[in-house]
Amino acid sequence: MMVGMSVPVLETENLVKVYGQGSTAFEALKGLTFEIQYGESVAVVGKSGSGKSTLMHLLALLDEPTHGVVAMDGRPVSGLDAKKISKLRNETFGFVFQQFFLNPNQTVLENVTLPLKIAGIGRSERQRRGLAVLEQLEMADKATKKATTLSGGQKQRACIARALINEPSVLFADEPTGNLDTATSDVVEDILFGLHRNQGITLVVVTHDEDLAAKCERRLFMQDGLIVREERGVAGPSGGGPSGSGPSGSGPSGGGAPAATRRRLFGRRNAR
Numbered sequence: 001m002m003v004g005m006s007v008p009v010l011e012t013e014n015l016v017k018v019y020g021q022g023s024t025a026f027e028a029l030k031g032l033t034f035e036i037q038y039g040e041s042v043a044v045v046g047k048s049g050s051g052k053s054t055l056m057h058l059l060a061l062l063d064e065p066t067h068g069v070v071a072m073d074g075r076p077v078s079g080l081d082a083k084k085i086s087k088l089r090n091e092t093f094g095f096v097f098q099q100f101f102l103n104p105n106q107t108v109l110e111n112v113t114l115p116l117k118i119a120g121i122g123r124s125e126r127q128r129r130g131l132a133v134l135e136q137l138e139m140a141d142k143a144t145k146k147a148t149t150l151s152g153g154q155k156q157r158a159c160i161a162r163a164l165i166n167e168p169s170v171l172f173a174d175e176p177t178g179n180l181d182t183a184t185s186d187v188v189e190d191i192l193f194g195l196h197r198n199q200g201i202t203l204v205v206v207t208h209d210e211d212l213a214a215k216c217e218r219r220l221f222m223q224d225g226l227i228v229r230e231e232r233g234v235a236g237p238s239g240g241g242p243s244g245s246g247p248s249g250s251g252p253s254g255g256g257a258p259a260a261t262r263r264r265l266f267g268r269r270n271a272r
């Protein structure tokens, strides 16, 4: 690697995902090559069925590609054993989903600290860190309430707290405001982009929502398993269109990565 070149937090090379086999095989991703830099905010946009969730699952190491490579910090991830991958995932990523996935019968604090429990961290430290992150999201007063008693916006804030508890470098958000009314969506978006701006967290947002996508620095437009267009620029506060939009020079492609990228991904040491 050249001196001074920054290593992307995530990069993919010719990513292909096929669901099913034989006559029922379906190619949901048809060869995606792109990079996500540390501290970027990236929206993955596209119609239902275009492959957004499939791509997010591969990037987040929740599923494995049929072909191609996902690399984190320049190191290919495929090939690591499952235990290592889940450790990597827990240490590096936070997740926020449309459907919240909170345990309704547990308290907010128990829900938020679940990732720490999984990581084997003791009760008192879990409590301390859980309360700190709830405090940050102005949810400390809800800590001992059952998750089921929260409003939609409060549920999503609890999910964001849970996503932040491991101090991830990348936050994946899959339709994070899909179940929220407009006013509540605005609050949740402000929180997400505040984390991005103030803490340098990398945001990867999967969404149908053009307004949400416009708030990201970069948009990848998906269609039928390919990234067909890329846009850069953030919408101004007036809500106008993104500035500096238009396909970027380096543009993603469904097909070939530059040969240098290919050599780099496959040539890098696999171990962690």
Ligand SMILES: Nc1ncnc2c1ncn2[C@@H]1O[C@H](COP(=O)(O)OP(=O)(O)OP(=O)(O)O)[C@@H](O)[C@H]1O
Binding pocket: 019, 020, 026, 028, 046, 047, 048, 049, 050, 051, 052, 053, 054, 055
């Ligand atoms: N487990 C699976 N088995 C078979 N086909 C699948 C599976 N998961 C997804 N697909 C198919 O792959 C394609 C892409 O699905 P994906 O969920 O990635 O799309 P999406 O863009 O996220 O859609 P949505 O916006 O509706 O969530 C779809 O045609 C879908 O039917």
